[in-house]
Amino acid sequence: MNETKSNEWNAGHYDQKIGYVSRLGQSLIGLLQPAEGERILDIGCGTGDLAWEIARSGAHVTGIDSSEAMVAQAAAKYPSLSFRVDDAQTFRLQPEEAPYDAIFSNAALHWIRRPADAARSMALALRSGGRLVAEFGGQDNIAEIYQGIRSALESAGIDADERNPWYFPGIGEYASVLEAEGFHVRTAELYERPTPLGDGAQGLRNWLDAFAGKFFAGMTEPEKEEAYVRCEAAVRGKLLRGGEYIADYRRLRITAIRL
Structure with a gap:
């Protein structure tokens, strides 16, 4: 979900341990207001629950999702729907496809390191007057977790910023990115959404396994374990509450119309 090529996705782990991503995206469907017969593109569909x-x-x-594992899981769970492997930065309509009425994206666009390319892809995929409804990590999202990762990797001689x-x-x-590609932004909200990671004290590790693999690439299992322990120690005082980690999420929610 995702410029997922930057992370190795485990679809089974995602469904079993990270189900809150789809659950918390339910309210975004209310903003989308999908209607019978509309053609809707879900960018970063993951394992397909919101689609x-x-x-x-x-x-x-x-x-669409750039992770083959996620798309395979989605297709197995929901065989009546259409899923395919594609990159939001380079996605284009097939010659036989009509433009979409709407684009939906939950917890995906913060994986896109070339946002202007993704905005262009979305604009080209939508009909005039088509709508975009998206939510993803915004400014200062997971600031405490990221500092924990940086601290853990610094001890291992690794610059986290180079792997971010x-x-x-x-x-x-x-x-501004959307407007440059012909969108009219109707609403935009950056809000705090503290998110329980579940699974007690194991929750942060589940999150790191799912989303932070790039930071720990190349480490041996003992080195990775030491880094996880350091990360937990760095964030425990601020994020561990009642035996459960609460991630310091800040989400950017956008609705826009293609002119």
Whole structure:
């Protein structure tokens, strides 16, 4: 979900341990207001749960994700829907495809390190008057977790900034990206969303396994274990509450119309 090429995705782990991503994206479907017969593109569809919820409206949904593992899992779970492996930065309509009525994206666009290319892809995929509804990590998202990762890797002689796969823009920055590609931004909100990671004290490790693999690439298992321990120690005081880690999420929620 995702410029997922920057992270190795384990679809089974995602469904079993990171289910809150789709659950918390449910409210975004209310903003989308999908209608029967509409053609809707889900960018960064992951394992397909939200695409399925959108399709229950009677809309025709296509999900794309750059992770083969995620798309395979989505197709196995929801065989009546259309999923394919594709990159949001280079996605283009097939010659036989009509433009979409709407684009939906949850927890994906912060994996896109070339946001202008993704905005161009979205504009080209939408009909005039088509709508974009998206939510993803915004400015200062997971600031405490990231500092924990930086601290852990610094002890191992690794510069976390050089491995950072994420893009967390502010409202003005991302609105400008969309407007440059022919969108009219209707609403934009950057808000705090503290997110329980579940699974007790194991929750942070589940999160690191799912989303932070690039930072720990090349480490032996003992080196990775030491880095995880250091990261937990760095964030425990601020993020561990009642035996559970609460991630310091800040989300950017955008609705826009293609002119």
